[in-house]
Amino acid sequence: xxxxxxxxxxxxxxxxxxxxxxxxxxxxxxxxxxxxxxxxxxxxxxxxxxxxxxxxxxxxxxxxxxxxxxxxxxxxxxxxxxxxxxxxxxxxxxxxxxxxxxxxxxxxxxxxxxxxxxxxxxxxxxxxxxxxxxxxxxxxxxxxxxxxxxxxxxxxxxxxxxxxxxxxxxxxxxxxxxxxxxxxxxxxx
Numbered sequence: 001x002x003x004x005x006x007x008x009x010x011x012x013x014x015x016x017x018x019x020x021x022x023x024x025x026x027x028x029x030x031x032x033x034x035x036x037x038x039x040x041x042x043x044x045x046x047x048x049x050x051x052x053x054x055x056x057x058x059x060x061x062x063x064x065x066x067x068x069x070x071x072x073x074x075x076x077x078x079x080x081x082x083x084x085x086x087x088x089x090x091x092x093x094x095x096x097x098x099x100x101x102x103x104x105x106x107x108x109x110x111x112x113x114x115x116x117x118x119x120x121x122x123x124x125x126x127x128x129x130x131x132x133x134x135x136x137x138x139x140x141x142x143x144x145x146x147x148x149x150x151x152x153x154x155x156x157x158x159x160x161x162x163x164x165x166x167x168x169x170x171x172x173x174x175x176x177x178x179x180x181x182x183x184x185x186x187x188x189x
Contacts, residue, residue, distance in 0.1 A: 013037050017115035020143055026150040028109040038111025045117030046078035052123040053181060062185045070181040077177045078117070081170040086110045088166030089144070093152050096162070101151050109147035116140045141167050 016024040028034060050071045057067050089110065090103040116139035123129040123136075141163060149159035 010037055010040055013112065014041060014115045014118060017041070017112040017143060018139075020146050022146055022150055025109050025112065025143075025147040028112055028147070028151075034108050035111075038108040041118065042079060042082045042111050042114050045082075045114045045120060046075040048118050048120040049078050050074040051121045052129070053178070055124045056129075057181065057185060060182070060185045066184045066187075070184055073177060074181065077174060081173060082110065082114060085144070085163075085166040085170055088169075089148055089162055092162045092165055093148065096154065096158065097152055100153075106148075106151060109151050110144055113140050113143035113147050115143065137167075137171060 028038075053074045054067065054071055057070055062070065086106050087103060090101070090106050093101055093106070116136045119136055120133065123133045125132065144163045144167075145156065145159045148154070148162055149156050152159065152162075154162075
């Protein structure tokens, strides 16, 4: 029963994050329970991204070792992107509002902002994969902007600028990971 309640709470958390509810992000306080939920969302996003990549790699007839290596790299890139993006947001936020919010304080709301990435498995839909990936990425960007605006108590434009500093770097890194995965498949064949 407790596991069922926990799953319901995670689903509710994801839903609230997906709706870009400003009050939800405003109240994303740093508690162990919420930190676990944020990390669970990032983990689900990483697994979802890897699942989409796995199907594409299997279609391209990747060997088992290449498939496993590519999936590990894929999942690690999503998690590393989360920590890197949070770090860039934190550093710029500290520059704008010293001693207002810490890196640790931002991990939860930025983790919640990864909620759209939980749907990344949908990128396997033929011809719609890349557009879906872009929509989910922009959706996460918008969620991060809301989270930063609420967390730093700043204007939306300032929050957008802060979030846009690290976001393109993450997009380029994800693109490199995808190209590298394809390179591995081509190397093995």
